[in-house]
Amino acid sequence: MSQVKKHRIREYWSTDPLIETPIFGTIFARDRYDSLLRYLHFVNNEKTSTSDLLSKLGSVLDDLKTKFNGAMYPYQNLVLDESLMLWKGRLSFKQYIPSKRSRFGIKLYMLYDCRTGFVLDFLVYTGLSTSTIRDNTIGVSGAIVMKMIDKYLYKGHNLYVDNWYSSPALFEVLHQKKTGACGTVQVNRRGLPNFQEFNLNENEQVSFHTDILLALKWKDKKDVHMLSTIHGTDMTAARKVHYQTGRPIWKPISVQDYNENRGLIDKSDMQISFSESLRKSLK
Amino acid sequence: MASRQRVHEHTDSETRSNIASESENSSEADLDSDQTDDSESMDEDEPSHENSPRTNRFTTRYSVSSADREWIEGEFSPSLYSFDSSQSGINRRLSNNRLQNPVDFFRFFFDKNLMKTIVTQTNI
Numbered sequence: 142m143s144q145v146k147k148h149r150i151r152e153y154w155s156t157d158p159l160i161e162t163p164i165f166g167t168i169f170a171r172d173r174y175d176s177l178l179r180y181l182h183f184v185n186n187e188k189t190s191t192s193d194l195l196s197k198l199g200s201v202l203d204d205l206k207t208k209f210n211g212a213m214y215p216y217q218n219l220v221l222d223e224s225l226m227l228w229k230g231r232l233s234f235k236q237y238i239p240s241k242r243s244r245f246g247i248k249l250y251m252l253y254d255c256r257t258g259f260v261l262d263f264l265v266y267t268g269l270s271t272s273t274i275r276d277n278t279i280g281v282s283g284a285i286v287m288k289m290i291d292k293y294l295y296k297g298h299n300l301y302v303d304n305w306y307s308s309p310a311l312f313e314v315l316h317q318k319k320t321g322a323c324g325t326v327q328v329n330r331r332g333l334p335n336f337q338e339f340n341l342n343e344n345e346q347v348s349f350h351t352d353i354l355l356a357l358k359w360k361d362k363k364d365v366h367m368l369s370t371i372h373g374t375d376m377t378a379a380r381k382v383h384y385q386t387g388r389p390i391w392k393p394i395s396v397q398d399y400n401e402n403r404g405l406i407d408k409s410d411m412q413i414s415f416s417e418s419l420r421k422s423l424k
Numbered sequence: 425m426a427s428r429q430r431v432h433e434h435t436d437s438e439t440r441s442n443i444a445s446e447s448e449n450s451s452e453a454d455l456d457s458d459q460t461d462d463s464e465s466m467d468e469d470e471p472s473h474e475n476s477p478r479t480n481r482f483t484t485r486y487s488v489s490s491a492d493r494e495w496i497e498g499e500f501s502p503s504l505y506s507f508d509s510s511q512s513g514i515n516r517r518l519s520n521n522r523l524q525n526p527v528d529f530f531r532f533f534f535d536k537n538l539m540k541t542i543v544t545q546t547n548i
Contacts (some may be wrong), residue, residue: 204541212515297506
């Protein structure tokens with residue numbers, strides 16, 4: 142019913158010629174649908190616990206997760222990102238993120254395969270109770286990364302993350318476990334070189350490296366800070382050309398690669414928006 | 425191309441030039457090896473550096489304030505892991521001819537067992 146949007150469930154069976162959609166009536170009886178919706182359960186209510194906020198979903202969530210996960214093995218590049226599924230009902234772990242298109246909703250951490258955009262795994266954010274192993278060196282966001290990518294460690298995958306996750310400590314841990322990583326990074330992240338003293342002109346870069354990490358600052362229109370264990374300092378021609386000179390625009394190879402590999406996130410966000418649920422009652 | 429592959433040069437930062445001059449002597453031995461690696465690509469791309477008064481920008485070595493790691497400025501080639509993509513892609517059970525219509529794929533994820541669970545739980 143996400144394709145045909147109506148204000149009330151009952152209107153799907155309406156015979157009013159203005160909003161009539163006969164297909165629903167021919168497939169399912171209205172009152173039967175009502176009663177099913179009312180009694181729909183995924184687990185015996187006596188077995189739910191108050192500590193696990195997703196316990197009412199029972200095994201259904203894990204069951205689906207297992208099937209999606211088993212449906213494909215990813216290519217080399219993986220992306221971890223969070224997205225918001227629109228939801229305006231009453232829920233303790235409902236998020237309010239003003240910058241997102243759907244401001245209220247359920248936050249999901251999603252692991253994608255870069256080439257296909259297939260969602261390999263996801264984690265529903267339920268506030269502090271989101272089960273992760275706390276680790277002082279890599280932080281909460283690092284713990285989420287390690288939990289999500291656990292199955293794909295030691296295989297030579299590359300992980301692309303945004304500046305909420307990336308830190309030198311995390312990338313070192315990943316590299317130790319034979320996993321490359323690349324991401325934008327916050328300048329004030331612990332362990333980074335002091336980039337703030339460098340004022341760059343447009344299209345200049347300055348880079349530092351350790352044995353395994355590359356940290357670079359590059360100025361496009363604004364400063365961009367990247368951290369990577371899989372890129373060198375080379376520049377590459379992006380597909381775009383300059384609007385005045387018509388010459389190709391050059392970017393650090395890490396920036397270009399990061400942009401290309403995160404492109405499919407938007408596609409997945411689009412898919413989520415198709416299945417959003419705005420009803421507040423009757424489950 | 426040369427002008428676009430500019431790499432940062434910076435003179436007004438006191439801390440940096442101080443440290444740079446300090447470490448210049450001590451790391452001279454390493455510099456030579458670094459330079460031979462870089463020379464092929466860098467010489468062509470960065471003629472502008474020859475005019476600059478600053479010395480050996482790719483080879484100046486100093487550690488940036490960080491407790492447990494030493495940051496070195498300049499060129500970097502990452503150590504990459506190889507990846508075996510022979511297993512990548514859709515699971516064979518799914519890619520054979522058994523699943524053809526969109527509804528087949530839906531049924532793969534939403535199978536009879538899942539349906540049975542929901543029916544049982546709803547009827548309790």
